[in-house]
Every structure is written in structure tokens, then in C-alpha cells.
């Protein structure tokens with residue numbers, strides 16, 4: 123009997139057994155292949171269940187873990203390279219670019235944590251346009267925001283501290 127009921131959509135005899143198939147593991151825009159996978163696929167909802175009698179699930183999950191690890195490593199190495207290129211200490215980079223979490227920042231650089239998309243994008247922009255760092259420094263002083271605040275709520279006598 124090479125068909126069985128799908129546990130995902132409930133369709134009867136919809137799951138068919140397969141083996142020797144290559145499946146891809148995807149993260150962002152990269153994929154890695156895992157070969158010789160055995161399992162069941164639902165022809166109604168496309169759900170795939172790995173064959174318990176093989177090491178398919180384990181190998182698939184190992185490739186996924188390794189892909190994530192490698193991606194975090196690359197992102198971390200890039201962040202460190204860019205931070206050094208900008209002549210920032212980790213502490214300065216946290217204050218200027220991420221706003222919080224010194225511990226998290228060093229973990230991003232070590233490839234232990236996925237950096238927030240916005241932070242990673244900002245750093246890559248600064249890699250291409252390092253002169254923008256001066257503008258970020260000016261923005262962090264918040265003079266423009268203080269001026270807007272004072273204009274919007276004049277009765278509060280907002281102080282324009284420098």
C-alpha cells in the first residue's frame with residue numbers, strides 16, 4: 123500500500139510514497155539541496171512528510187541548520203568588516219546604528235544571532251556610502267526632531283538642548 127490519508131488536509135489515499143528525491147532548503151534568496159530523500163507527498167495539498175524509517179528528516183534539518191548558521195556567519199563577518207571600515211567601536215555602532223543591545227550586537231558579529239533586517243541593510247548602505255555616517259551622527263542629536271516637537275507643542279516650552 124503506497125498511498126495513505128493526508129494528515130494535513132484529510133484527503134483519503136492522497137499521500138504517495140517517494141524516495142530518492144532531491145529537496146531544497148531555502149533561506150532568504152539562497153537554497154541548498156538535500157538528496158536522496160524518502161517520504162510521503164500529498165497530491166492534493168502538496169504536504170510532505172519525511173519517511174520515519176530513513177534519516178531524511180534529520181539530514182534535511184541538518185542542512186537547514188547549517189544554512190542558517192553559514193548565513194549568520196557571513197552577515198556577522200560583514201557587519202564587523204563594515205563597522206571597522208567606519209572606525210566605530212561596537213559601543214559606538216550600537217549607539218549610532220542599532221539603538222539598543224550591546225550584547226546582541228556582538229552576538230550578530232559572531233554569527234550567533236540573525237541581525238535585524240533594517241540594521242543589516244543600514245550597514246550595507248554605509249559600506250557603499252560611508253560619508254552618510256556624518257548625517258546619521260547629526261540625526262542622532264535629534265535637532266530636527268526637537269525643532270518639530272517645539273513647533274507642534276509650543277505651549278510645552280520644549281527646550282532645544284544641544
Ligand SMILES: [Zn+2]
Pocket residue numbers: 128129130131132133136164165166167168169
Ligand atoms: Zn493533503
